[in-house]
Amino acid sequence: MFVITLSYVADLDRIDEAMDDHREWVDGQFEDGVFVASGAMVPRTGGVILAAGLERPELEARLALDPFQQKGLAEYTIVEFAPRKVVPGLERLQA
Incomplete structure (x- = not known):
């Protein structure tokens, strides 16, 4: 299990210009069954x-294909962890 944080390193105007491409890439990761949740940080300084x-x-190879990464718009931090306890319905996340 991984928690990935994206920190924007560009103005929001540039982020917004690339957002449709980024969301399309994110959708593909969900379709592949790799991503289980995603969303914007509050305040809007990046995403999780x-x-x-x-x-x-x-995972690193997939992140390299993110349009935000390819355009130098965000920096990524990856934290790996082994969930030991989850709520019912999320058992597949356990190591």
């Missing part, structure tokens, strides 16, 4: 993604 079911090298 929860990912599961893959190894870190594959």
Whole structure:
């Protein structure tokens, strides 16, 4: 399980210009079953993604395809953790 934080390193005007492409990429990760949650930080300084079911090298390869990454609009921090307890319905997230 991974928690990925994206911190914007560009003006929001540039982020907004790339947002449709970023969201399309995010949708593809959900379709692949890799992302389990995502959304904007509050205040809007970046985003947070929860990912599961893959190894870190594959995650890093996928993140490299994010339009925000390719355009130098965001920096990424990846934290890996092993969930030991989850609410009913999220058992697939447990290590």
